[in-house]
Amino acid sequence: MTKKILLSILFAASMAQASIQELVPKLSAANLEVQTQAQLDLLAACSNAGRPGAEDERKSICLEMCSALKKSPPPAVASQLLRNLQRIGGAESVPTLVTMYGSSDPHVADDARQALAVNPSPEAGQALTAQLKMRKARSARETAGLIEALGERKEAGASQLVAPYAGSPDLLVFNAAVKALGRLNEDEGIRALATQRAKETGFRLTQLNAALLQSGRENVFEMLYAPSESSEVQASALLGLLLVQDAAEQK
């Protein structure tokens, strides 16, 4: 039985290998029809490998794509591989994704960041956290991307790291931090958002309010249901209070 399973894994791996190895050069073919078909074939292969109950096949094709990425393919090919890893990549892909995040091509680097953002393994969250801690981001856009990724993952404990960015004068970083803190919905982050409100007006204040309102916290709704607030903020806070109280009564 064990022999049978091993043989099937080896078979799946060899199939994936052949498939990816054949597809990679076509992804940068001068003939755009060939390139288009290769993209579709890669998607089909990854979709099939990602089907329920085919974990070995999924892992195998991901490792093959990682292997292809290590050979420094042209940016367009790297992006295609990374975008498929966004869909089916797991823990096995994380080391390669971290390497690719360091790519000198900003689009390839961001594809790798996106793949880390949606990778289900804890290692991906740790890698993103480490990148932000190192503060090696080369631009505001890159910093914003890392913050966004942590927010989208709802990476537990990330608020401490993200909170200082809520006061950033750079709009990209500010927006990313505010939205991430709202998603993370941790005490420290909510406090940071509430503190920052006093310093903001206009659309920056709108973003802060939106992040706070999505927290679902009664004390936040009470704070925002004030005559000095805009009608839409008051309305949202009022509904929040009603829902919170209704939920408490039902308990």
Next chain:
Amino acid sequence: MTKKKVSSISRRSMLRSSAVGATAAVAAPTIIPASAMGFGGFTAPSERITFGMVGFGKMMKGHFSNMLGRKEVQILAVCDVDKKKREQARDRVNATYGDKGCGCYNEHEKIMERGDIDACFVVTPDHWHVPISLDAVRSGKDVYVEKPMSLTIKEGRILSDAVRRYGAVLQVGSQQRSEYSFGKAVEMVRNGWIGNVHTIYANLGRFPDGKALPEESIPEGFDYDRWLGPTPWYPYNYKRVEGNYSGGWRSYWEYGSRKNGDWGAHHFDIIQFALGMDHSGPGFFFPRGYDESGCQGYKYDDGPIVYRDYPKRKFNSMIEFYGDKGAIGVGRGGDLKSDPAELKNRPLSPSDVHLRATTSHHNNFLDSIRTRKRTIADVEIGHRTASICHLSAISERLNRTIKWDPATEQIIGDAQASKWLDRPRRAPYTL
């Protein structure tokens, strides 16, 4: 002007709070006092609904002309990532009003910052629908957004919840709901005139595959990075960004669900309407080759099966409903057929369900802004219809069946398919 505007906004704000206070339902004063409106066809400036218009592609033309021609509406700002398009739009607004007051922006956020704008039209490609609408709702504005309402199911849920939370009004541009023939067909199905519906055909057609394209230089004045927004980066090529009903950006999965979202957003919407499933949806989706029909489609739990592009339709209509007592075919341009043939001419009896569908999608939206009643293509309706578009697309792309729980909005037993409920977003574009 500014002072009068404040009174208008305050009145609507009061209605917004009333609506939310009644748990965001429909309870709110429904009659505007006659004194609030002007006299002899003149609309007092304070009662005009002020708009920001976003996205000046093909679809905006009809909306723009319609709104510009209304006395009860004033366009205060236009926005497009193409400088040429937005400046042309600005000039047309200014020429119409005889002033130079129209704002003209590359970034939609500039519209959101303006407290004198009541509502927005969001007529961009699909991938910008939710981000802009969400910013509008959070800024206290009402929204008319083109169909399909969302790019992903997850972002559709976020927008639907936000609209309720903020007491906003949102109309999705599924204007078939406001066409007589579709309304009548829906009433015929709802009233059981063709019996128990078991099969439905929806004709969507197919786009050619979005092709790999060579890089071209970005035209001056075109903000390509912002056009792409949260979608994956590709080198610029005109064919990628082109507004074209037969292709262009609509061919690419990156910017929508292709025909599933393009025509599906219209026809699946009518099917939901007819089956009384506006706040729910089907439970099973399948790709081509699943059964002997050879068609892609989906099935409602204990309900009908829907086939896309079934070739042997009885009426050759856009949508066809088949029940155990008859059939109905319905399409645009007044197309309405039935079997038995006389069925379509039968008037509704007093005891029948009367949907009283509006015959103007725009009027319905403007009325809803004033009354705070929900629109005929409200946000949750738009979200549920778009969910069908996206799930059909997921099934098509993965080439396998998808089990869907409309109550929890989860795909059952398929982790990879579940990842398609949302899409990764390119930095710095986040929701």
